[in-house]
Amino acid sequence: MRPFRLLLIFALFGVSYAVHAQNQTYKEPKFHTEWSKPSLYPDRIVLNFGQNPSSEVNVTWRTNTEIKTAYAEIALATAAPRFWKNGKTIQAKTELLDARKVEDAEVMAHYHSAEFIGLLPDTTYAYRVGDGERWSEWFQFRTASDQPDQKFSFLYVGDAQNYILELWSRLIREGFRTAPDARFFVHAGDLINRAHREQEWHEWFTAGGFIHSMIPSFPTPGNHEYRAKNKGEAEAKQRSLSVQWRPQFTLPLNGPKGLEETVYYMDYQDVRVISLDSNRDHEIQAKWLEKILASNPKKWTIITYHHPFFSASSGRDNEELRNLWKPIFDKYRVDLALQGHDHAYARGRVAPGENVLDGVNVKDLTGTVYVVSVSGGKMYNLGEEEEWSDKGGQRDRVAENTQLFQVITVEGNRLKFESYTAIGELYDAFELVKGENDLNQFIELRVNAVPEKNNSNTIPYRD
Template sequence: MTNKVFLFVPLFLFFVSTTWSQTPAGADAQRQFLESWSKPTVRPDRIILNVTEDLSTSVNVTWRTSIEVNEGILELAQATADPMFIKKSIQIEAKTEILDLRDVRVAGIRANYHSVTIEKLKPGVTYAYRVGDGTLWSEWFQFTTATEDPDEEFSFLYVGDAQNYILELWSRVVREGFRKAPDAKFFIHAGDLVNHAHREQEWHEWFMAGGFIHSMIPAMPTPGNHEYKPRMENTGNEEPSILSLQWNPQFTLPQNGPKGLEETVYYIDYKDTRIISLNSNDYHKVQANWVEKVLKENTKKWVIITYHHPMFSAAIGRDNDRLRKMWKPIFDKYAVDLVLQGHDHSYARGRVAPENNELDGLNMRDETGTVYVVSISGGKMYEIGGDWTELGAIKDRTAENTQLFQVITIQGDKLVFESFTPVGELYDAFELMKNGDGPNKFVERKGEAIPERVFSTNK
């Protein structure tokens, strides 16, 4: 059986990707059009907040301009109700680097990227910032640092692959997510943010689709397989795949991961929760050693891990046996609570038994080991599949042909997981509760959600 694939080809993209690219002149015309559509200017764009290791006292900001702007400035102030807060602002000089992709056919752009790590912030305070060069400025944006109370409730957002039809279809998901959880403290993107790693048009769509949301909720991205392509893709030459050329310049992420995997493997601590990003594309053994050390040293109550390729696949013929053998024993040993994944263009949520316990239906009804989730937010869909029971897990909830976003809330000793459709319907929900030194208590809430959706569902 083969995967069903939901295909939606907008006339605009069909025209650009086929008609113009059939001749050398057409390829030049395509490049010129895409350059004009996503070309940087002297005004700041692609302004994005990124997570730091400690969001109570710091945050990262990155933005883009044309190369005519050779320096960047971030202006920061503690936000107040009156507009005169700007009188108390300070200016921070940005680090500026040039990204020259004129030799890359699918990019063809030269731009300056500016980044600032804002440090020594006060916990639990709302700050306003804007970016520019001292003359041309963006609007003011706001963010709030984490408080010092480890048990104070907070929420964050998580989505699987944006990847396809990003501006057309992913935009409604990320915007509905913001509407549902406007106070989300960070936003996990579980890989395949775009379809072609170095394609400037797709990155431009990703930033446009999220708009000001990127500038107000710190992003925590992890790379998928589509963030890796040869530098000169589609040339017929056999070149190694490399991380998206835009990734490091446009994201400023923690540098606490293993050497060689900077800004793709890292962790953050938010109150009493440790969230770890892994890069499931390669270096599994290196990351196994690193993540075991990070988990061994962890003192936080909750542990959440995100990466792209699922431990237990949600689709047919996409098993990741090597990754599972390398990482799952570590996750079991340190009782990881929740794993958030993408890649399979469908939805699945399931569990494994607590370490050293047999997988027993009666016991698993009330307690659980690690919960694994695979989700999809973009417009390409696969048929659900894969038998988890043969791999020592149970699958509790699935979906086909359904765009989803997730809101995860930590309330002291309780974790609440809720998955929503782009029209605001509750699709899946469960709760985990800490139980002293024992395994987490599990509360199934999918009965509160809409019926399970498959390709034949008519909506």
């Protein structure tokens, strides 16, 4: 068969497929309730760092309530298959989650957690979890270096929230493929859609799979992690944090009293990474934030929270939060703010602040860089640029109708930010260079990225 005839056949098939695809109605998969129930075997295995990631790593997992005693085994990883001979066994703490009367949860499970402490810096460890008979596979992780300027990368994503197993899975897996050496994963809220819903949490853990078990998660709660647990709370217009949140993550307990494991921080080499809960108790957090920033010994400060100071979408302004927290960000020169909530992408920055020294050339210098991103399958339209400029910000790069993940690399005085689409295209990039007096030089790198994506040049989100 001649080449031009082959091309004609392929072209015809392509046209036929395109027409067929446009006429399809999307059908969501259905999951039986048995799918997400706990069993005798460990599942939902997830790592979290402690406050000091060079020596502290925590693991959490789930079983049914028949497993009353559980263990974690850890060893220095080597190329020899019997590395485990030099390991040790730690009895886990076991916590009962009885959510049988919580709408959407309706489950009873045991959550087990173990804290690995006294670890060596910049070292690969292997671990497994189980009850002495039923064990997980061996997983590996690496601790932070004790050399502050050593290069490392981490991943950041906005709202997974909707179509989690269907569509977020490809995004997080592409992120892992792009940055397989990433040291941790920042999740900027709305990990799921309905706070207590067992199926959605099971989708989140299934979508991430072994990634959750090898790359520690650094999650902050979004508004969808809060929901009434029962009719009484609903009638009183009260919302509770997801009943699964605290049992299933083992996070640093260094936040304000009553906000543990939603407001916290860790010091990863020369970066202080902070989680704030933008859903509640804003003034309490403001006082705590001022305290930990005033005593911050680290070169870089990165804060994640859910509701943006500068919105990507129209009608979603968070003025009260911005007026309360942004002056603290400005005062202590927070370098990077990682946000979610708006189901679009926007990246911009603010001026270095009023406390810039006299005689300093502020050209190409920047204050905090703010990013809003979305990783799941639910999309909103972009707002106008005035959403930023009228509030003292400058918007530099946007996207709509696009799933994205971000890779952030820190090495000494340089921080590089890269945003990628779900198929691995470089979508946005910039670099910060730390100079004298903690002022950051801003280097725009988006010239290397693909053209802007918006509703006019992507597959329509709504028919």
